[in-house]
Every structure is written in C-alpha cells, then in structure tokens.
Amino acid sequence: MSRYWLFKTEPGSYSIDDLKKDGRTHWDGIRNYQARNLLRDEVSKGDKILVYHSSTDPVGVVGIAEVVREAYPDPSAQDPSSKYYDQKASDTDPRWFMVDIAFRERFDLVPLSELKETKGLEDMVVTKRSRLSVQPVTREEFEIVTKLGKRD
DNA sequence: GCCAACGTTGGC
DNA sequence: GCCAACGTTGGC
Numbered sequence: 001m002s003r004y005w006l007f008k009t010e011p012g013s014y015s016i017d018d019l020k021k022d023g024r025t026h027w028d029g030i031r032n033y034q035a036r037n038l039l040r041d042e043v044s045k046g047d048k049i050l051v052y053h054s055s056t057d058p059v060g061v062v063g064i065a066e067v068v069r070e071a072y073p074d075p076s077a078q079d080p081s082s083k084y085y086d087q088k089a090s091d092t093d094p095r096w097f098m099v100d101i102a103f104r105e106r107f108d109l110v111p112l113s114e115l116k117e118t119k120g121l122e123d124m125v126v127t128k129r130s131r132l133s134v135q136p137v138t139r140e141e142f143e144i145v146t147k148l149g150k151r152d
Numbered sequence: 153g154c155c156a157a158c159g160t161t162g163g164c
Numbered sequence: 165g166c167c168a169a170c171g172t173t174g175g176c
Contacts, residue, residue, distance in 0.1 A: 010174095032159075055174055112175080131158060131173055 004142040005043060006050040006126055007065070007101070008133045016051045016063045016106050024102040028074045029084045031096060035134035040071045040097045043134070049101060050137055050145055052126065053109070060111040061145050069100035107149035120144050 007027065009015065019025055030036055049065040073094030076082040089095040116127050121144060125135040137145075 008174095034159095057176090059175070129158090130175070133173095 002046045002048060003042070003044065004048050004050070004137040004139060005038075005067075006052050006061070006135045006137050008052045008054045008126075010055045011053045012056070015053065016103075019051065019065060019101070019103045020063075020106055022103070024068055024100055026074075026098050027101050028076045028098040030074070030098065030133060031084060031086070032131075032133055035132060036096060038134045038136070039099055042136075043067055043071065043099050045070050048104075048142060050142065054130070058109065058111040058113070060109045060115070061149060062109050063106040063149070064104040064146065065101040066104050067099055068102045071097040071099050074098040105149075107146075108151075110145055110148045114148065115145070118144060118148065 011017075014025070027039075030039055045067050047067040049067065050061045051063045051065050052061050053059055074084070074096040076084040077086045077089035077094060077096040078091075079085055084096075086095060112126065112130075115121050115124060121127065121141055124137065124141050125132060129135070
C-alpha cells in the first residue's frame with residue numbers, strides 16, 4: 001500500500017520545473033534526523049509526494065512526484081566540495097540517505113495560506129511544523145490538495 | 153531583512 | 165543528561 005509524503009524544496013535551488021525537465025532526480029541534501037529517519041525507514045517505492053516550494057512567494061504545493069528508488073547513502077555527505085558535506089559520514093556509516101523521485105504532475109500553486117484555511121487539512125504537518133523537510137501526509141490530505149491543484 | 157521556532161552542540 | 169548558547173529555517 002503506497003503512502004503519501006510532502007517534500008520541501010527551495011525553487012531557487014531546485015524547483016518542480018527542474019524536476020519536470022529532469023524527469024527524475026536524487027533527493028539529496030537532507031540533513032535533519034527526523035526527515036532522514038522517515039526517508040530511510042518509511043519512504044517506499046511507489047509512494048506519492050506533494051512537492052512544496054518554500055522560501056519563495058507565495059509558498060505552497062506545486063505538483064506531484066513519485067518515489068522510484070528507496071533510500072541509499074547520500075554521496076554528497078562525503079564530498080568535501082558539497083555544501084552538504086558532513087565530516088562524520090563514512091562508507092561504514094553514511095549517516096545521510098536519499099531517495100530517487102520521478103516527476104508526475106505540475107499544477108497551479110496551492111498556497112500555504114489556503115492549506116491553512118481548507119477543511120480537512122487542519123492537521124497537515126506543513127501547517128504546524130513547517131521546518132520538517134520530509135513529512136507524512138494522509139491519503140485524505142493528499143486527495144484534497146490534489147483536487148485544489150487541479151481546479152479550473 | 154526580521155525574528156520566532158526549532159534543532160544542534162558542547163560545557164558542566 | 166541537562167540546558168544555555170548558538171545556528172538555521174522559513175514564513176512573513
């Protein structure tokens with residue numbers, strides 16, 4: 001049974017349009033333990049992802065992606081030239097993981113302000129703990145947001 | 153650019 | 165193991 005997630009990205013560094021162009025990508029650079037644990041232990045092939053643009057104006061959900069490869073070590077942690085370099089990462093203890101995701105859909109941005117006002121989304125993690133970069137979404141939440149994104 | 157909320161570090 | 169200090173995130 002597939003599950004649902006919300007992945008945040010700053011469109012200035014990697015946007016849904018970059019993902020659309022690339023088709024698929026390595027979701028690297030996750031450096032938060034709670035997000036890492038979800039990526040490593042919970043995120044599974046076939047799961048659906050709401051792609052969220054943060055640190056932009058307006059912020060919100062812009063499309064859908066799908067997990068196409070489950071967690072494996074994030075090589076940027078061992079690359080001294082990467083901004084995600086972590087001295088404590090090693091081959092025996094990679095510390096940080098990433099998954100591969102594929103583009104599925106781009107839709108009109110559903111702003112955070114609207115998510116906060118929409119019935120059924122009161123408990124959505126993004127409205128409460130916006131700093132968590134990989135977060136679980138319920139099936140109901142996923143469907144409500146998708147419907148909002150595909151209106152008109 | 154501000155600043156509140158949150159996560160991490162490190163001295164004790 | 166506590167917690168103050170510090171650094172980062174991210175909405176506004």
